[in-house]
Amino acid sequence: MPADTPAPQAQQAFSAAAQAWRDGRIDTAEQGFAAAALQEPGWASAHANLGAVLRRQGKPEAAVACYHRALAAGSEDAATLSNMGNALRDLGRLEEAETALRRAVALAPGNNGYSYNLALLLRDRRKHGEARAMLAGLTAAEPDNAEIQWDLALADLYLGDYERGFAGYEWRTRLARNPVRDHPGPRWTGDDPAGRIVLLLSEQGFGDALQFARYVPLLAGRGAKVVLECLPEQSELFAGLDGLAALVTKGAAPPAHDCWAPLASLPHLLGTRFDAIPARVPYLRAPPRPNLRLAPPPGEKLAVGLVWAGKTTPRDRSWPLEDLLPLLADPRATFYALQLGPRAADLKRTGADRLMRDAGPALASFADTAHVMERLDLVITIDTSAAHLAGALGRPVWVLLRYVSDWRWQDEPLTSPWYPTMRLFRQPEPSDFKTPVARMAAALASLIDERH
Structure with a gap:
């Protein structure tokens, strides 16, 4: 049952946590809300606020548990449902997130924040028409809201409406996280640039x-x-x-x-x-690197570069290296790890360092990576920087895409209009890391047979 009158000690902890939250002292807020929730297990607000803090701390699983507790302890609450939907979205549990967010909007149809959260989730669910319609309605209500205008532009780009989408893309310069640089002089607005x-x-x-x-x-x-x-x-x-x-x-x-x-x-x-789309490739070429060479082993039929991890925020662009090992089954293909950064340690951790050659230590710049890519028969990557580089060099490149991907790749095509030499392999579900790899392994076997 809900706590009608929480104990004074719990109220004190809650009030101190709320002030800490307002002050940006997140860890202190987490401790206070947790204390209030433990002292008063039936206090829905304590659990709901603790969930918000835990999500901010990057602990969405615990946040979802808190929101469930809040809903069990109190009446159905639109704010709690919307926040729970956001945490479920973080976890890739998109169907559950949609259920929660739709219920929040149904309970509070006039709340633009809840509708905005649902629109973003619908975009992740590849329901772009419905998402765009909701975002268009929200921009009509809040025409100066740069965040909503930006997401409307992304919706247009997902749908292939590049004229409207790229016009809306200019709203990025008004986002708080992407402030306009103070550069002197006139800005070019698309008129005739000849002679300037x-x-x-x-x-x-x-x-x-x-x-x-x-x-x-x-x-x-x-x-x-x-x-x-x-x-x-x-x-x-x-x-x-x-x-x-x-x-x-x-x-x-x-x-x-x-x-x-x-x-x-x-x-x-x-x-x-x-x-x-201006898609003539290559438009980039690797500078010479006479001391950076690949030494193919005897019998090599295909030289393949592999990148399995990129940025994890705002969306994860990585793949478990263990799930990519089926690609390495044919000894006629020599794999070269092009992975940089902390995830390069996956090679030794998984034993994959015994199955491929590590080119990462020799790659000090994009020019180095481009030089190696130009000497490979194929690049396989989930990291989008590597995908763009290989595509710009005109190299054959296969891109593994998570279920929620960027507007550039859309949701359905197996090729990219931006890069003629690119092939796309997509997750059918957010948790499925095996199906696209199996499809890629079959395609790789066919390619090796053709070369053989």
Whole structure:
């Protein structure tokens, strides 16, 4: 039964936790709400607040348990259901999340926050039409809400409406997590750039830069002198872009220019449509690396590079290496691990270091990785930066995609309109790591037989 009047000690712990939450002292808030919930097991609010803190701490499983306790202790509550739906979404338990979020909206149909949470979940569930309709309604109610406008743009991009989607993509510059850089001088707005020096600003991550670098030759083809700003790790690779007048690393003073634009704005400024994506490859080439060579063993029929882990936030782009071992069954294929970062330790942990060669220690830059990729017959990756790089180099690349993937890959096609040499292998369910690998293993066996 709900606690009508919680004990004073529990109330004191709850009040102190609430203040700690407001102050951003998350660990202190967790301790206080936990104390209140333990002292008053029937106090729904204590359990619900503890769930919110645990989710913030990256403990969604425990958060879901707290929300269930809150619902069991009290009456059906829209806020608790919506928060539980968000935690279930974090865990990839999408059907359960949809049930909770739909119930929250039914209980409080006028609450835009609950509707927004449901719309994001529906996008993950690949119900893009319904998600877009909800987001459009929310933007009508809150036209200045950059977060909702941004997600509406992503919905349009998922649906292949690139003209509207890339126009809405400009809302990213108004997101609190992505503030506009204070750059002097006029911004290029898509008019005739002939004869002008246009500075393209680095703005997003490695993968975005690799994907949108294809627009440098297009802008140069319209008569612009293009200066590209890039992250230092990609400077040597990008130096070979066709049409590039100058390159500057991010943080350094750029040369004189007439106007500027963010690199990720070029799809919009150059009017990209889904049926006319500039997809000529290769548009990147690896710089020479005379001392970086692959030494194929006798009998090799196929040289394959493998990357099994990328970023884990905001969405996990990794794969258990154990589930990829079936790909290594045929000794005619030589596998080269291209994995960098902490997950490279998976090689030794799983014993896969006895089944493939580790090229990671020799890869100090994107230029190094590009050089190796150009000497491989195939690249297999879940990391999207590696996928973009292989695609931009025009190399055959197979991409493993988690059930919830980025707008660039959409949800159904087995190929990508951005990269003609790319093939996509998708999870049929969020927890299924074996089916796409089995399909890939069969395709790999066929490819080796063809080479043999």
